Amino acid sequence: MLVLGIETTCDETAVAVVESGKKILSNVVVTQTDLHAAYGGVFPELACRRHFDVLIPLTERALQEAGVTSSQIDLISVAKGPGLIGALFLGVETAKALALAWKKPFVGVSHIEAHLYAAMMGCDQPRFPALGVVISGGHTLLVKIQGMGEYESIGQTVDDAVGEAFDKVGVMLGLPYPAGPEVEKLAAQGDPRRYCFKPGVVKNNPWSFSFSGLKTNVLYTLKGQNSDKTAPVVLQEEEKPHIAAAFQETALQEIVRKALAAVDHFGCRMIFLGGGVTQNQRLRELFKTSPVPVYWPLPGLSLDNGAMIAGLGYQVFLKKSSQGDAFDLQPLPRIPLSK
Numbered sequence: 459m460l461v462l463g464i465e466t467t468c469d470e471t472a473v474a475v476v477e478s479g480k481k482i483l484s485n486v487v488v489t490q491t492d493l494h495a496a497y498g499g500v501f502p503e504l505a506c507r508r509h510f511d512v513l514i515p516l517t518e519r520a521l522q523e524a525g526v527t528s529s530q531i532d533l534i535s536v537a538k539g540p541g542l543i544g545a546l547f548l549g550v551e552t553a554k555a556l557a558l559a560w561k562k563p564f565v566g567v568s569h570i571e572a573h574l575y576a577a578m579m580g581c582d583q584p585r586f587p588a589l590g591v592v593i594s595g596g597h598t599l600l601v602k603i604q605g606m607g608e609y610e611s612i613g614q615t616v617d618d619a620v621g622e623a624f625d626k627v628g629v630m631l632g633l634p635y636p637a638g639p640e641v642e643k644l645a646a647q648g649d650p651r652r653y654c655f656k657p658g659v660v661k662n663n664p665w666s667f668s669f670s671g672l673k674t675n676v677l678y679t680l681k682g683q684n685s686d687k688t689a690p691v692v693l694q695e696e697e698k699p700h701i702a703a704a705f706q707e708t709a710l711q712e713i714v715r716k717a718l719a720a721v722d723h724f725g726c727r728m729i730f731l732g733g734g735v736t737q738n739q740r741l742r743e744l745f746k747t748s749p750v751p752v753y754w755p756l757p758g759l760s761l762d763n764g765a766m767i768a769g770l771g772y773q774v775f776l777k778k779s780s781q782g783d784a785f786d787l788q789p790l791p792r793i794p795l796s797k
């Protein structure tokens with residue numbers, strides 16, 4: 459069964475063709491980082507306009523690279539949320555239009571669930587319950603996976619997502635947006651023990667995360683106590699790698715510590731990780747202490763992509779007894795991951 463997957467939740471336009479949930483025939487992505495760099499974050503209207511410009515040509519390219527025609531596509535899968543509402547509308551309405559024109563069914567899937575599916579694609583025999591860890595620019599959450607499509611939220615961030623914290627700390631350090639990979643590079647030259655930063659504590663929920671205090675720790679260390687974002691950096695340039703290393707170590711240790719505690723507490727038999735921050739090599743090193751097998755997104759599927767949307771769409775379609783969604787499907791800026 460051939461599925462066309464469409465992803466437009468944020469600042470990547472992506473289309474892929476995937477066979478039977480696993481075999482990736484094409485996976486094309488147009489990233490918008492150049493467009494948003496000047497703003498230090500995603501500018502929603504610009505994101506929509508770029509999706510509008512590239513989505514149809516990208517769909518043609520995905521079909522061409524897969525070596526198939528539209529008549530061979532059996533299902534269209536689209537990310538219906540969470541994400542920027544205008545961007546989501548564009549993706550969902552395009553999926554409906556293609557479904558109508560090609561006379562094929564379509565399904566809307568959760569972007570967060572798709573990030574986890576990007577790791578499940580590499581696992582032939584998933585064992586449940588498993589722990590899902592989604593760490594990206596927009597999300598930081600722990601979920602108990604009871605079975606394919608059955609989730610129970612354990613904890614999430616109460617302020618910044620971890621990728622967002624990497625991006626903002628990167629900007630403070632004078633690194634280009636999106637700064638996650640740049641912070642990692644700088645941290646590799648630093649000593650994480652030179653500065654002592656503390657992760658945030660969330661009252662009444664041991665499984666939740668808070669990264670805004672850690673971000674402020676970095677700000678005050680770089681620019682002086684009680685300074686604001688616009689203040690000049692007072693610390694010497696050669697201290698920056700140590701700050702990056704201490705920030706990275708504190709943020710990542712916090713994720714690994716809570717994830718492994720959750721594995722123990724909830725009796726999880728595997729860990730599936732998804733989202734852009736899974737590209738971080740130090741994180742991968744830290745997870746080597748896991749007592750259960752750890753699955754990472756397949757190569758090329760850490761950041762937002764259409765293959766994870768197509769792959770998950772196949773599973774969702776099978777679960778719905780091969781029924782597509784109705785044409786009144788609405789995109790949702792927030793979707794809870796629940797049973």
Ligand code: KG4
Pocket residue numbers: 468593594595596597620621622624625636637638639642733734735736737738739760761762
């Ligand atoms: O999954 P993704 O493409 O977008 C969302 O769904 O949010 O993740 C992008 C995020 C950005 O915040 C980026 O800075 C972060 O992933 N990221 C990293 C690394 N590579 C990407 N963070 C830390 N270390 C990295 N190597």
Ligand code: ZN
Pocket residue numbers: 569573594733734761762
């Ligand atoms: Zn994402």
